[in-house]
Amino acid sequence: MRFTMPQKVKFKHCDPAGIVFYPRYFEMINDCVEAFFDEGLEVPFEEVHRNGGVPTAEISVQFTAPSRHGDRLELSLTPTRLGRSSLGIRTEATCDGERRFVATSTLVLIDGQGKSTPWPDHLRAKLRGWIQQAAA
Amino acid sequence: MRFTMPQKVKFKHCDPAGIVFYPRYFEMINDCVEAFFDEGLEVPFEEVHRNGGVPTAEISVQFTAPSRHGDRLELSLTPTRLGRSSLGIRTEATCDGERRFVATSTLVLIDGQGKSTPWPDHLRAKLRGWIQQAAA
Amino acid sequence: MRFTMPQKVKFKHCDPAGIVFYPRYFEMINDCVEAFFDEGLEVPFEEVHRNGGVPTAEISVQFTAPSRHGDRLELSLTPTRLGRSSLGIRTEATCDGERRFVATSTLVLIDGQGKSTPWPDHLRAKLRGWIQQAAA
Amino acid sequence: MRFTMPQKVKFKHCDPAGIVFYPRYFEMINDCVEAFFDEGLEVPFEEVHRNGGVPTAEISVQFTAPSRHGDRLELSLTPTRLGRSSLGIRTEATCDGERRFVATSTLVLIDGQGKSTPWPDHLRAKLRGWIQQAAA
Numbered sequence: 001m002r003f004t005m006p007q008k009v010k011f012k013h014c015d016p017a018g019i020v021f022y023p024r025y026f027e028m029i030n031d032c033v034e035a036f037f038d039e040g041l042e043v044p045f046e047e048v049h050r051n052g053g054v055p056t057a058e059i060s061v062q063f064t065a066p067s068r069h070g071d072r073l074e075l076s077l078t079p080t081r082l083g084r085s086s087l088g089i090r091t092e093a094t095c096d097g098e099r100r101f102v103a104t105s106t107l108v109l110i111d112g113q114g115k116s117t118p119w120p121d122h123l124r125a126k127l128r129g130w131i132q133q134a135a136a
Numbered sequence: 137m138r139f140t141m142p143q144k145v146k147f148k149h150c151d152p153a154g155i156v157f158y159p160r161y162f163e164m165i166n167d168c169v170e171a172f173f174d175e176g177l178e179v180p181f182e183e184v185h186r187n188g189g190v191p192t193a194e195i196s197v198q199f200t201a202p203s204r205h206g207d208r209l210e211l212s213l214t215p216t217r218l219g220r221s222s223l224g225i226r227t228e229a230t231c232d233g234e235r236r237f238v239a240t241s242t243l244v245l246i247d248g249q250g251k252s253t254p255w256p257d258h259l260r261a262k263l264r265g266w267i268q269q270a271a272a
Numbered sequence: 273m274r275f276t277m278p279q280k281v282k283f284k285h286c287d288p289a290g291i292v293f294y295p296r297y298f299e300m301i302n303d304c305v306e307a308f309f310d311e312g313l314e315v316p317f318e319e320v321h322r323n324g325g326v327p328t329a330e331i332s333v334q335f336t337a338p339s340r341h342g343d344r345l346e347l348s349l350t351p352t353r354l355g356r357s358s359l360g361i362r363t364e365a366t367c368d369g370e371r372r373f374v375a376t377s378t379l380v381l382i383d384g385q386g387k388s389t390p391w392p393d394h395l396r397a398k399l400r401g402w403i404q405q406a407a408a
Numbered sequence: 409m410r411f412t413m414p415q416k417v418k419f420k421h422c423d424p425a426g427i428v429f430y431p432r433y434f435e436m437i438n439d440c441v442e443a444f445f446d447e448g449l450e451v452p453f454e455e456v457h458r459n460g461g462v463p464t465a466e467i468s469v470q471f472t473a474p475s476r477h478g479d480r481l482e483l484s485l486t487p488t489r490l491g492r493s494s495l496g497i498r499t500e501a502t503c504d505g506e507r508r509f510v511a512t513s514t515l516v517l518i519d520g521q522g523k524s525t526p527w528p529d530h531l532r533a534k535l536r537g538w539i540q541q542a543a544a
Contacts, residue, residue, distance in 0.1 A: 010306055011317055012299050015419065016426045016477060017189045017250075023162035023420070027284050030159060034282055045283055046342030053153045060196035066250065069424055070318030114153075114202065146442055147287065147453055148295070148435050152341055154288045163420050170418055181419055182478030205288055206454030289461045289522075295434035302431060325425045332468035338522065386425075386474065 001133030002076040003040040005032045007093070009071040019066040026059075029091050029103055032075045040077075041126050051112040057086070059105035071095045079130045085109045085116040087127060137269030138212040139176040141168045143229070145207040155202040162195075165227050165239055168211045176213075177262050187248040193222070195241035207231045215266045221245045221252040223263060273405030274348040275312040277304045279365070281343040291338040298331075301363050301375055304347045312349075313398050323384040329358070331377035343367045351402045357381045357388040359399060409541035410484040411448040413440045415501070417479040427474040434467075437499050437511055440483045448485075449534050459520040465494070467513035479503045487538045493517045493524040495535060 007028055015021040033054070034045040048054060067073060073093045081088030087107045093100040111117040119127065143164055151157040169190070170181040184190060203209060209229045217224030223243045229236040247253040255263065279300055287293040305326070306317040320326060339345060345365045353360030359379045365372040383389040391399065415436055423429040441462070442453040456462060475481060481501045489496030495515045501508040519525040527535065 010303060011321065011423065012302055012429060012431070014424045016185060016422045016424065017191075018424045019191070021166075021420060022192050022195075023159050023166060026159035026162055030157075030284055031282060044342055046340075049152060049283065049341060055153075055155070055202070056158050056199060058196070058198045059158075060194070062194045063192060066191070068318075069321060070316055146439060147457065148293060148438055150288045151283065152286045152288065152290045157284060159284070166420055167418060180478055182476075185419065185477060204454075205457060206452055288457060289463075291463070293438075294464050294467075295431050295438060298431035298434055302429075321424060327425075327427070327474070328430050328471060330468070330470045331430075332466070334466045335464060338463070 001130055002078040003036045004074055004076045005035045007073045007075055009067050009069055009073060011069055014069045019068055022063060025101055028075060032077050032091055036077050041123060052110050054107045054109055057106045057108045059103055061101055061103040063101045064099050067095060067100050073100060078134045079127055082127050082131055084118050137266055138214040139172045141171045141211045143209045143211055145203050145205055145209060147205055150205045155204055158199060161237055164211060168213050168227055172213050177259060188246050190243045190245055193242045193244050195239055197237055197239040199237045200235045203231060203236050209236060214270045215263055218263050218267055220254050273402055274350045275308045277307045277347045279345045279347055281339050281341055281345060283341055286341045291340055294335060297373055300347060304349050304363055308349050313395060315395060324382050326379045326381055329378045329380050331375055333373055333375040335373045336371045339367060339372050345372060350406045351399055354399050354403055356390050409538055410486045411444045413443045413483045415481045415483055417475050417477055417481060419477055422477045427476055430471060433509055436483060440485050440499055444485050449531060460518050462515045462517055465514045465516050467511055469509055469511040471509045472507050475503060475508050481508060486542045487535055490535050490539055492526050
């Protein structure tokens with residue numbers, strides 16, 4: 001199972017070459033993670049940040065085709081690995097079926113002191129559900 | 137040989153957790169690439185974009201420690217691989233010797249139609265010089 | 273008549289004080305202008321930029337109360353003045369009825385050479401309609 | 409007396425029209441305020457934010473000419489009005505003597521609870537010095 005988020009390529013995203021400035025893609029990925037917590041896990045992202053956060057520990061992205069102002073992207077996020085306090089995800093963007101980028105990243109749940117902390121049980125259960133459905 | 141750029145962590149870079157919002161690191165990396173063309177290769181980045189560009193084809197980053205408002209980072213860029221129209225680079229940020237992130241990425245020289253195009257000889261020679269000195 | 277756009281305050285919008293970093297508000301305003309062209313005027317913003325644009329010539333904003341991560345803003349845009357090639361607009365953001373900012377700005381239609389150019393008749397008619405309904 | 413900060417227009421600042429995307433100007437203005445605290449007032453901006461901040465209460469900007477990738481801007485900041493807890497400033501950007509924008513804004517010093525708080529004496533004295541020299 002994957003979580004999806006529509007994203008129009010807006011004027012603000014584009015560079016002088018008329019294509020998405022790639023750091024903007026990371027904002028889109030971050031927005032998709034936020035929407036996944038809000039809607040996919042039903043834990044508002046702002047609550048996750050009340051006493052901690054989920055910083056990105058590593059990310060690898062391949063930009064396979066440029067995106068232009070007005071393109072209607074679909075971002076899809078798939079949780080892939082669940083650790084004690086980490087989560088592996090795969091985020092892909094497509095436009096009319098053409099892949100624009102694919103990213104794999106690792107998030108880590110931290111507490112208010114910045115230390116990694118285990119996923120609470122209710123989140124762990126939900127994340128496991130997403131991963132099992134993705135693998136099915 | 138590596139090219140270095142100082143970068144204070146500014147207010148604009150930081151998120152509610154008080155640390156750098158990671159998409160901002162990609163802007164820093166892009167600024168470092170721009171400075172490398174401007175000063176390291178002596179080809180103003182704006183000229184490179186007159187009829188083409190150097191989009192990033194892929195990038196992998198490990199964020200090894202958080203950076204806070206006021207931290208004085210040093211970004212260092214090392215060209216590592218020279219292809220027909222591609223360039224592999226490694227970008228690292230440190231603060232007082234502590235590594236904050238390390239990125240490996242591939243840039244591709246494109247023409248005004250968005251097609252990959254060979255590095256012109258004068259750039260190829262300069263890039264080869266940087267790579268040889270880095271390996272020495 | 274006013275055009276409205278919902279906007280959740282996301283993690284990316286917020287600064288170390290936990291409130292919206294004000295330059296991000298200008299991105300929201302720009303997104304709202306883009307949505308107004310797309311949906312309110314039914315002229316995709318990317319088409320407006322095919323051979324020209326609508327740069328902002330001036331803008332004044334009062335930030336009346338801070339916004340926090342998770343706040344559900346409503347941006348409303350009201351066209352107020354129609355010139356030969358200019359458009360005055362007022363953009364306001366509220367959250368549960370509390371005003372967060374109010375902005376007045378002037379956009380100018382320009383051609384591909386960057387010169388101001390008169391609104392084409394079909395856009396002029398639509399803009400006039402919005403202004404008359406706003407005044408009604 | 410005015411405080412100045414050089415700013416190259418970088419690739420990241422520019423939009424598909426090849427000119428600075430105006431929300432980026434507000435980041436430049438914010439950077440200039442940060443540099444003014446760091447260097448002009450000798451109070452690191454990160455210290456100001458340890459238990460409070462200096463949010464912008466209002467800002468008005470006129471964009472008088474477009475800026476392009478590679479332009480070497482000079483931003484100059486002039487403190488103009490000192491209130492109990494507010495500061496009026498004027499920020500102007502020029503390129504080779506041509507004005508690109510002029511902004512007037514009001515900052516407010518707030519404490520850790522977000523309430524306006526009087527300028528401490530040492531800052532008040534320094535700010536008064538800047539204002540008197542600007543008027544001289």
